[in-house]
Amino acid sequence: MRVKGSQDLAAGLMFVLVGALAIRIGADYPVGSWQRPGTGVLPLILAWCLIGVGAILTIKGMILHGPSLLEGQWAWRPVIMVTLAGIAFALLVDEGGLVAAMVVSMAICALGTPETRWKEFGYFTVIMCVVAVIMFIKGLGMPIKVFPWN
Amino acid sequence: MELSDLFSNLALGFSVAATPGNLFWCLMGALVGTAIGVLPGVGPVATMALLLPTTYYLPPEGALIMLAGIYYGAQYGGSTTAILINLPGESSSVVTVLDGYQMAKQGRAGAALAIAAIGSFFAGCVATVAIAVAAPPLTKVAQQFAPADYCSLMVLGLVFAIVLARGSVVKALGMVFLGMLLGLVGTDVNTGNLRYTFGISDLFDGIGFVPLVMGLFGMAEIMANMTNTERRDLVTSKVTGLMPTWEDLKTSAMSVLRGTILGGFLGILPGGGAVLASFSSYTLEKKLAKDPSRFGKGAIEGVAGPESANNAAAQTSFIPMLTLGIPSNAVMAMMIGGMMIHGIVPGPQVMTERPGLFWGMIASMWLGNLMLIVLNLPMIGLWVRMLMVPYRLMSIAILFFCCIGVYSLNNSANEVLFIAVFGILGYFFFKLDCEPAPLLLGFILGPLLEVYMRRAMLLSRGDAMVFIERPLSLSFLILAAILLTIVLLPNIRKAREVAFVE
Numbered sequence: 001m002r003v004k005g006s007q008d009l010a011a012g013l014m015f016v017l018v019g020a021l022a023i024r025i026g027a028d029y030p031v032g033s034w035q036r037p038g039t040g041v042l043p044l045i046l047a048w049c050l051i052g053v054g055a056i057l058t059i060k061g062m063i064l065h066g067p068s069l070l071e072g073q074w075a076w077r078p079v080i081m082v083t084l085a086g087i088a089f090a091l092l093v094d095e096g097g098l099v100a101a102m103v104v105s106m107a108i109c110a111l112g113t114p115e116t117r118w119k120e121f122g123y124f125t126v127i128m129c130v131v132a133v134i135m136f137i138k139g140l141g142m143p144i145k146v147f148p149w150n
Numbered sequence: 151m152e153l154s155d156l157f158s159n160l161a162l163g164f165s166v167a168a169t170p171g172n173l174f175w176c177l178m179g180a181l182v183g184t185a186i187g188v189l190p191g192v193g194p195v196a197t198m199a200l201l202l203p204t205t206y207y208l209p210p211e212g213a214l215i216m217l218a219g220i221y222y223g224a225q226y227g228g229s230t231t232a233i234l235i236n237l238p239g240e241s242s243s244v245v246t247v248l249d250g251y252q253m254a255k256q257g258r259a260g261a262a263l264a265i266a267a268i269g270s271f272f273a274g275c276v277a278t279v280a281i282a283v284a285a286p287p288l289t290k291v292a293q294q295f296a297p298a299d300y301c302s303l304m305v306l307g308l309v310f311a312i313v314l315a316r317g318s319v320v321k322a323l324g325m326v327f328l329g330m331l332l333g334l335v336g337t338d339v340n341t342g343n344l345r346y347t348f349g350i351s352d353l354f355d356g357i358g359f360v361p362l363v364m365g366l367f368g369m370a371e372i373m374a375n376m377t378n379t380e381r382r383d384l385v386t387s388k389v390t391g392l393m394p395t396w397e398d399l400k401t402s403a404m405s406v407l408r409g410t411i412l413g414g415f416l417g418i419l420p421g422g423g424a425v426l427a428s429f430s431s432y433t434l435e436k437k438l439a440k441d442p443s444r445f446g447k448g449a450i451e452g453v454a455g456p457e458s459a460n461n462a463a464a465q466t467s468f469i470p471m472l473t474l475g476i477p478s479n480a481v482m483a484m485m486i487g488g489m490m491i492h493g494i495v496p497g498p499q500v501m502t503e504r505p506g507l508f509w510g511m512i513a514s515m516w517l518g519n520l521m522l523i524v525l526n527l528p529m530i531g532l533w534v535r536m537l538m539v540p541y542r543l544m545s546i547a548i549l550f551f552c553c554i555g556v557y558s559l560n561n562s563a564n565e566v567l568f569i570a571v572f573g574i575l576g577y578f579f580f581k582l583d584c585e586p587a588p589l590l591l592g593f594i595l596g597p598l599l600e601v602y603m604r605r606a607m608l609l610s611r612g613d614a615m616v617f618i619e620r621p622l623s624l625s626f627l628i629l630a631a632i633l634l635t636i637v638l639l640p641n642i643r644k645a646r647e648v649a650f651v652e
Contacts, residue, residue, distance in 0.1 A: 007581075007582055007583055008318075008321075010582055011321055011324070011582040011583070011584055014578075014582070015324045015327075015328065018328060018331070019327075022331055022346070025346060026345070026346070029343065029345065030341070030343065032341075033612060034607060034612030034613070034614065035607060035608060035611055035612030036604070036607070036608065036612075037603065037604055037607055038341060038343075039338045039340075039341050039343040039345060042330075042334060042596075042599075042600045042603070043331065043334055043345060043346075046327050046330050046331050046334075046596075047331065049323075049327045050324060050327040050328060050331065053320055053323050053324040053327060054324060056320055057320055057321065057324065060320070067583065069581070069582075073377050074581065075373055075374065075376060075377035075577075077376075078372070078373045078376035078377060079373045079574060079577050082369055082372050082373050082376070082545075082549060082573060083369075083570045083573055083574055084570075085549055085553075086369065086549070086552070086553060086566060086567070086569055086570035086573060087567060087570050089550075089553040089557075089566055090553070090557075090563040090564070090566035090567045090570070091563070093553075093557055093563055093566070094563050098554075101553075102550060105549065105550070105553060106546050106549070106550060109372075109545065109546050109549045110542070110546060112373075112376055112545075113376045113542055113545070115540070115542045116542055117542075120543070121543075121546075124543050124546070128546075128547065128550060132550070132554065136554060136558065140204070140207055140558070142558050142561075143561060144557075144561075
């Protein structure tokens with residue numbers, strides 16, 4: 001049998017998977033009594049609803065024509081680079097200070113698109129760093145180091 | 151309600167809103183709102199998320215006044231882009247493109263911009279009064295609600311959000327459930343048990359609202375927009391003749407009025423808001439026009455109606471948030487996030503406990519609208535120049551503001567890691583055609599629903615019938631069931647799809 005609407009199918013499977021995981025992990029959460037519903041009640045209800053919705057979508061994706069998952073471009077390069085940029089900022093900001101975190105994360109982000117012009121990026125980064133230091137550290141008084149040696 | 155009460159309330163509001171500090175934040179909000187409204191690909195939700203951490207440093211009045219300004223400011227800005235470069239700056243100005251750009255091509259950009267601004271201003275004034283009139287009685291009603299009523303009302307709200315969301319109903323339903331589940335992560339406040347924390351200590355207090363929205367809306371937006379490198383062609387670099395002719399004003403007066411009423415009404419509905427309002431208004435204007443074929447070729451009614459409607463709806467959508475504490479769309483969820491940062495619990499008690507904040511915010515909307523119409527038209531040159539900033543630089547700036555914004559909340563680098571995760575998640579939702587807005591509403595309402603459900607069950611001594619024994623609760627549930635059935639019926643679903651495509 002050929003899949004007719006892979007977008008719906010994928011969304012359906014995602015919902016079913018999350019629902020099943022929620023039930024599996026939440027299996028030992030106390031259910032409590034009718035008068036005092038416990039920790040596990042609402043998650044259980046929601047998880048089953050999620051599985052139900054997911055099942056409908058999965059079936060729909062199998063038998064009804066719909067948009068394909070592969071329609072349109074998958075923007076792997078921006079997705080990976082933007083994510084890495086966020087991670088780089090998180091790893092650098094405490095030890096490396098604001099400027100290092102900014103320069104590295106912004107450069108990684110710039111790698112996400114072929115349109116980047118590096119000279120322009122250089123000027124832009126300098127301006128952004130100055131603005132950020134003035135605005136967030138001097139202005140709002142956020143306790144972040146400017147440079148690693150501060 | 152007494153008319154004198156209305157005046158004394160508004161007087162209190164203006165006395166709060168007109169302090170220099172609050173006027174400044176109102177102006178900032180309106181300006182930032184216009185700026186992001188002008189820029190395609192940067193929406194009010196993402197911007198409010200970006201600025202949410204900063205509002206922590208402001209007094210609560212200033213913070214909420216500024217956040218509100220961003221939303222209605224964005225409605226003004228969105229039309230500028232739509233008219234001048236044939237691209238909607240905001241999703242609520244998609245229909246403005248149709249006739250606005252045609253007007254600009256015919257050399258009437260000035261008239262189109264002016265009528266959009268005038269219509270928005272008129273709608274803004276009416277909507278401000280509507281909020282002031284409607285809020286106190288609604289608040290009184292809300293104060294009579296029992297926990298069971300609240301619980302059912304939230305269910306109804308979520309159903310509305312699903313029905314009015316764009317795209318697949320089933321997917322929206324799934325996103326609501328997913329959002330509610332995400333909202334339950336962390337410590338269960340009633341029992342102290344941990345849920346779905348995977349032993350990560352940063353999750354013990356639950357998933358942060360700010361990292362979630364910044365990831366889903368900010369980071370995911372950059373990822374999606376970095377691939378399409380659209381060209382921006384300005385129709386004219388110079389806008390002349392800003393004053394519309396007498397003829398223009400006469401033609402569009404009724405459209406503005408109809409748009410305001412329609413938008414004002416649709417804004418109150420959960421899941422409604424600016425986008426739905428502008429679409430409906432355009433359809434209405436086209437239906438009512440003597441010569442519908444003029445539409446799409448530069449009919450001024452096609453600009454006046456939707457632009458008034460989206461602004462009216464943007465403002466009246468504050469009504470359920472202010473009176474019931476229930477967000478009707480993603481932007482209102484953000485407003486609630488702003489309140490919670492300042493330790494204000496949203497709900498009917500805000501009006502009685504913090505009247506200065508409540509009425510100050512309403513009064514600020516009128517002041518903000520006034521500022522927008524005065525500042526906007528002369529500043530169009532500046533906004534146009536801003537459109538020249540290429541997206542490759544804009545995306546980098548947005549990324550940085552996402553990171554620093556989340557970090558500044560708790561000085562926690564781990565929360566910055568969360569936005570990276572939610573960013574990928576948001577991109578997958580985008581590719582799966584799952585709208586993130588219902589997820590956000592579920593995220594806010596999930597934990598609230600649980601609190602009220604537990605209270606209701608405790609009060610009824612474990613009798614689940616309480617939800618259908620109380621008339622108010624029963625009617626909410628019946629309404630929700632009817633809505634859900636209707637929207638799932640095949641032929642109505644087709645009609646709905648057609649309506650959204652139009």
